[in-house]
Amino acid sequence: MKLGAIEAGGTKFVCAVGDEHGEIFEKVVIPTEAPTITMPKVYEFFENKGIERMGVGSFGPIDLNEKGGTYGRIQKTPKIDWVDFPLAEDIAKNLNVPVVVDTDVNVAALSESRWGNATDVDACLYITVGTGIGAGAVVNGQTLKGLSHPEMGHIGVRRHEKDSFAGACPYHGDCLEGMAAGPALEARWGKAGVELTEDPLVWEVEAHYLAQALVNYIYILSPERIIMGGGVMQQAHLFDLIRKNVVDMLNGYVSSPRLTPENINEYIVAPGLTDEAGVKGALGLVI
């Protein structure tokens, strides 16, 4: 059976034809411009490929409510051309296939749970720390949805005692994303994240915020593994700092062998998939 998959990202659309085993046969990358420019190229690629269903992992915010009449519609986003674009509906109409949409981070979590670093567990969480902070999760074998897609990057965090940065989130100021995403790092320390290497305080503060978030996710969602990706996590030494902070903050409260100092480095891990994570996860939505 042939299935379609689209990773609809802020800079590029990755389109692929694959099958129900997660195999990918053919792939194309299309730059993200206005929908009127990008979408016709997408349709051209998929035309006459005989795909039966389409899975889409999309940048957001996007409406995931299947009952609301605007399922798969892009919501307010800084990408003006895409505001209110009915992504799912447009694809369904143009390619004449059923479409399943989810957020990019939910799709990344699904991908890791099927083919990456969380194949041995039932519930995992994927968090990306990049230009923004977003997280997705797989629970009971399905991606986590509800009222709307989760916005885990915007939870409240407690300030590090040595940090007086006001916060960079336009909605909340000093929420997690406002304190710990790449642009916050840059605004706080006056240098791009990639150049910030020396001062241990930089990473102590960063780990303080990210660990708080993980602890909240553990208390609320109880994932069996946490996968951390995104540009900022290229600073590989952050992993150990975060792990240590998480163990300290939990203070033994959640009794699980996965959360002990010995096992925590198998609990908080880097992604197992790199290049094809997004598009494979999108395929996973329709398998």
Add this chain to the structure above:
Amino acid sequence: MKLGAIEAGGTKFVCAVGDEHGEIFEKVVIPTEAPTITMPKVYEFFENKGIERMGVGSFGPIDLNEKGGTYGRIQKTPKIDWVDFPLAEDIAKNLNVPVVVDTDVNVAALSESRWGNATDVDACLYITVGTGIGAGAVVNGQTLKGLSHPEMGHIGVRRHEKDSFAGACPYHGDCLEGMAAGPALEARWGKAGVELTEDPLVWEVEAHYLAQALVNYIYILSPERIIMGGGVMQQAHLFDLIRKNVVDMLNGYVSSPRLTPENINEYIVAPGLTDEAGVKGALGLVI
């Protein structure tokens, strides 16, 4: 078909025989003493009733990991007699039925989603604010589990600017439960919660903490309805304060018609079930 249900609480065990439609035919209340005293009475009630499966909503912490070999075992709890008691195993052995166990709050969420104030939505969260703070959730039609049961009552909160109370959680000090459960109210203000009526600051502070928690639950879990129960929520005026704080804190970030000032009082609500919520929810586990 006859099904068994047990609401295993800290003060009483409610045992019932019901059916797959959620109908309850017979019920008994047994005080919670040591397992050696309480459990034989439980077994006596169910003997020869012909039940085919047993659902149990239990106080915790309790092991919910089906793969670990200690499924349904009570973990460390202040109730010394119950520490390490293999609740599910003991029931299965004595009554010769398959047993499904879940937390009391997950079961309350399930009950509300099947028969209470969340029958019209797919994902709901139930939070109790009493001697402790706990929450459970139904997601994709099932209760939320993972690594362990969630411990949503222990998330971090930001201090109210007029509050200098140190916090009453033995594990975290000023976590949500440490700041907002009944005993915290009493320790901070020097009077039992039920007597605290006059000073608006009392409830402003309380709503500040509870609303923060709900906002985090919304960002992370995205429930379609939140149900608030427990002793402290008997202060019915708290509902409106919490609703207002939630709307303010979200600051329009999550775009859902459920979260507007007009609709928020149908989003954050009191429980729809009272007396039989726990035991009906336990029944729900095996339907």
